[in-house]
Amino acid sequence: MRAVITVVGKDTVGILSRVSAECAAHKINVEEVTQSILRDMFAMIMMVDIEQSDIPFTEFADNLESIGKDMHLSIHAMHEDLFNAMHTI
Amino acid sequence: MLNAHDILETIQMIEEENLDVRTITMGISLLDCCHSDIDVTCQKIYDKITRYAKDLVKTGEQIEREYGIPIINKRISVTPIAMILASCENRDAVKIAVTLEKAALACGVNFLGGFSALVQKGFGPGDRELIEAIPEALAVTEHICSSVNIGSTKTGINMDAVKLMGQTVRRAAELTADKGCIGPAKLVVFCNAPEDNPFMAGAFHGAGEPDCVINVGVSGPGVVRAALAKAGDCDLTAVADLIKKTAFKITRMGQLVATEASRRLGVPFGIVDLSLAPTPAVGDSVAYILEEMGLECCGCHGTTAALALLNDAVKKGGVMASSHVGGLSGAFIPVTEDAGMIEASRCGGLTIQKLEAMTAVCSVGLDMINIPGDTPAEVISAIIADEAAIGMVNSKTTAVRVIPAIGMNVGDELSFGGLLGGGPVMPLSTYSPAKFINRGGRIPAPMQSLKN
Numbered sequence: 001m002r003a004v005i006t007v008v009g010k011d012t013v014g015i016l017s018r019v020s021a022e023c024a025a026h027k028i029n030v031e032e033v034t035q036s037i038l039r040d041m042f043a044m045i046m047m048v049d050i051e052q053s054d055i056p057f058t059e060f061a062d063n064l065e066s067i068g069k070d071m072h073l074s075i076h077a078m079h080e081d082l083f084n085a086m087h088t089i
Numbered sequence: 090m091l092n093a094h095d096i097l098e099t100i101q102m103i104e105e106e107n108l109d110v111r112t113i114t115m116g117i118s119l120l121d122c123c124h125s126d127i128d129v130t131c132q133k134i135y136d137k138i139t140r141y142a143k144d145l146v147k148t149g150e151q152i153e154r155e156y157g158i159p160i161i162n163k164r165i166s167v168t169p170i171a172m173i174l175a176s177c178e179n180r181d182a183v184k185i186a187v188t189l190e191k192a193a194l195a196c197g198v199n200f201l202g203g204f205s206a207l208v209q210k211g212f213g214p215g216d217r218e219l220i221e222a223i224p225e226a227l228a229v230t231e232h233i234c235s236s237v238n239i240g241s242t243k244t245g246i247n248m249d250a251v252k253l254m255g256q257t258v259r260r261a262a263e264l265t266a267d268k269g270c271i272g273p274a275k276l277v278v279f280c281n282a283p284e285d286n287p288f289m290a291g292a293f294h295g296a297g298e299p300d301c302v303i304n305v306g307v308s309g310p311g312v313v314r315a316a317l318a319k320a321g322d323c324d325l326t327a328v329a330d331l332i333k334k335t336a337f338k339i340t341r342m343g344q345l346v347a348t349e350a351s352r353r354l355g356v357p358f359g360i361v362d363l364s365l366a367p368t369p370a371v372g373d374s375v376a377y378i379l380e381e382m383g384l385e386c387c388g389c390h391g392t393t394a395a396l397a398l399l400n401d402a403v404k405k406g407g408v409m410a411s412s413h414v415g416g417l418s419g420a421f422i423p424v425t426e427d428a429g430m431i432e433a434s435r436c437g438g439l440t441i442q443k444l445e446a447m448t449a450v451c452s453v454g455l456d457m458i459n460i461p462g463d464t465p466a467e468v469i470s471a472i473i474a475d476e477a478a479i480g481m482v483n484s485k486t487t488a489v490r491v492i493p494a495i496g497m498n499v500g501d502e503l504s505f506g507g508l509l510g511g512g513p514v515m516p517l518s519t520y521s522p523a524k525f526i527n528r529g530g531r532i533p534a535p536m537q538s539l540k541n
Contacts, residue, residue: 004091006100034093045093058154076100078157080091085345086338087095089409 002031002080003050003057005064009073011042018067019046019075026060027052042073047080099338107311107373108339109159110346111366113149114287116294116302116359117141119168119203123176130177131188138165138192138201141301141356146197148353152346160346161308161508165196166292167203175215182215182222183229190230200275202234202292207282210244210531220253224260227272234290240280240477242484245534248474252526254278255470259493262462266495274457274509278473278489280480285360286416291453291488302359303351304416307343307407308366309335311373313399317381328382329402336363336406344411362416363407364452365399367427369510375399375420376429376439387429388439396420397450417486419452425492425505425512426457435513449479454487459503459514462495469493471522474532482535 005023007015016033023030028048035044050057061077068075102108122133142165149163167189174180186204193201204226206216223235237254240246261272277291284295287304294302316335317328343361351358367375376387379395400419408414422444424430433439441458448454454476460469473489480487494503494514504511 004096006096008097008100036093043093043097045096047091058151061154061157074100074104076157079155081345082156082158082342083091083096083099085341086099087091 001050003048003077004080004083005046005048005075005077007042007044007068007073007075009042009071010040011037012071015042015044015071015073018071019064022063022067023048026055028060102309102312103158106309106315107368107370108309108342109161110305110343111308111364112162112164112287112306113145113160113346113350114164114166114292114304114306115142115145115356116166116285116298116304118294118298118300119173120296123173125176125178127177127179127181127184130173131185134173134185135188135192138167138189139195142196142198144354148350152349152353156346158342158346162199164198164287164289164292165193165201166287166294167201168294168296169203169205169207171206171213171215171219172296174219175213180215180218182219183226186222186226186230186233189233193232198232200232200234200289202236202289203294204233204235205237205293207238208247208250209238209241210247212250220257223257223276224264224272227261227275228264234275234292236277236279236282236291236293238279238282239473240481240532242281242481243534246280246474246477246481246532248526248531249529251470251474251477252529254473255466255468255526258469258491259464259466262493262495269505270492270495270503271505273492274490274505276490279486280477280488281484281486283416283486287362288364288366288417290490298359299357301356303347303354303356304359304362305343305347305350306362306364306366306416307339308364309339310365310367310375310378312339313365314372314374314378314381317378325398329398332399332402333406336403337410340407340410358413360413360415361407361411363403363411363414363418364416365403365420367421367423368508369426369428369431371428374427374429375422376427376433380429386436386438387433388443392443393446393450396422396447400451417452421453421456422447422451423457425459425510426508427510431510431512434515441515441517445475445479448476448487449483452486454480455489455491457509458491459494459512460491460517461499461514462493462497464493464517465521465523467521467523467526468517470526474526478532481532
């Protein structure tokens with residue numbers, strides 16, 4: 001199963017490293033990363049494989065959310081199916 | 090392949106535009122709970138509901154967290170209780186309502202619908218007893234919703250039932266006067282009631298439905314409004330197209346949640362209800378969509394046309410996104426639940442006459458309207474009759490959910506809180522339809538040809 005992690009907020013040092021460290025800590029493989037700066041807002045999207053994850057997905061999502069709060073960013077981890085359903089026919 | 094724009098669009102819809110799944114509703118048949126002893130019936134009802142729906146709320150919350158989609162309500166609808174009541178020797182309907190309340194609390198759902206009777210052609214055993222018990226049942230319970238179907242395109246309108254329902258709505262308000270007249274906010278009078286509607290207060294589990302089923306109601310007026318705002322100045326063809334595309338995305342999300350909930354609960358998937366259901370939250374308003382289209386105030390001339398476009402485009406976009414569509418499917422216009430409608434009715438821009446015209450092209454009817462506390466029962470009956478006539482002639486569902494604000498007059502504010510919102514008491518015609526209503530009988534079913 002794959003999930004999408006999105007990080008939106010003001011650009012700051014260490015975003016990628018904090019989020020990928022959390023992934024690595026739970027055997028979650030990062031498959032793809034795209035990032036862009038929209039005006040001065042930072043937007044990063046990560047596709048991750050959570051098949052081998054050692055914690056339930058909801059717990060992982062909560063962890064990321066609290067990292068987000070820490071860094072004043074909005075971080076979401078959501079099941080890939082949601083985006084596929086909404087944006088493909 | 091997913092692209093960054095699509096992903097961020099979804100996040101923005103959820104975060105900023107109030108995109109959500111409004112309700113997962115489990116429909117449960119209670120037909121096998123019939124027994125001549127009402128105590129046995131109640132026990133069977135409690136056991137069956139709590140057995141089938143024990144994981145409903147938990148599963149809903151799990152899906153909500155995994156997919157990151159807010160699922161606002163988890164609800165239950167049951168077989169119209171009048172059908173069950175018919176089997177009992179002692180037809181104490183309030184006893185069943187109290188049992189349903191206990192079952193709703195045990196399952197943790199926020200509403201349970203189906204304290205209902207279908208009397209479009211006449212009263213069967215149990216129907217009158219149930220209707221007479223509605224005011225008390227709504228006063229002694231908190232989570233139970235009631236609905237009565239009094240007409241249909243095939244049968245015409247049962248005017249005896251219309252008369253009775255005017256009295257019932259009034260009585261329900263009187264019995265809950267100390268609780269902000271909440272009773273009638275949980276009571277819907279239908280014409281052409283759908284049997285698979287997941288939305289309250291009108292949800293019930295029709296007799297033609299399977300034993301248990303999952304129906305999902307989507308929402309998202311905020312998303313549609315935001316899409317229109319971004320589009321800027323375009324013609325109405327482009328507006329309709331944009332609404333269709335947005336409705337498609339919203340409905341796909343509902344379909345995903347519905348199939349996932351049905352798989353996890355081991356219950357067949359019924360339908361997705363393609364609705365734009367507003368909430369009092371700012372930005373989550375159907376009136377604002379109409380105003381975004383170019384109306385100065387919802388309720389001005391042009392509102393009916395704008396609403397017709399919106400309602401049709403929502404259906405067209407949603408139909409392709411879901412394998413089974415049903416319920417009410419369209420734009421709702423509940424006054425007290427919609428920030429834009431509340432404002433429009435406060436400033437006098439929106440009147441009950443215009444709302445009645447709007448119901449001819451939207452998905453439901455006169456919904457959540459506060460009316461003066463001294464409104465006679467016959468006037469409420471006449472409102473019901475007018476609305477039922479629109480539904481009957483146009484082969485569509487219409488409904489009335491008006492709240493007589495006991496002790497209040499035009500312009501006073503009555504508030505319910507939560508999703509039910511609140512708003513001003515709206516003026517009605519003060520001329521009397523009493524003689525017409527007291528005639529009783531039935532309005533015959535309309536012609537289905539020679540349509541002009």
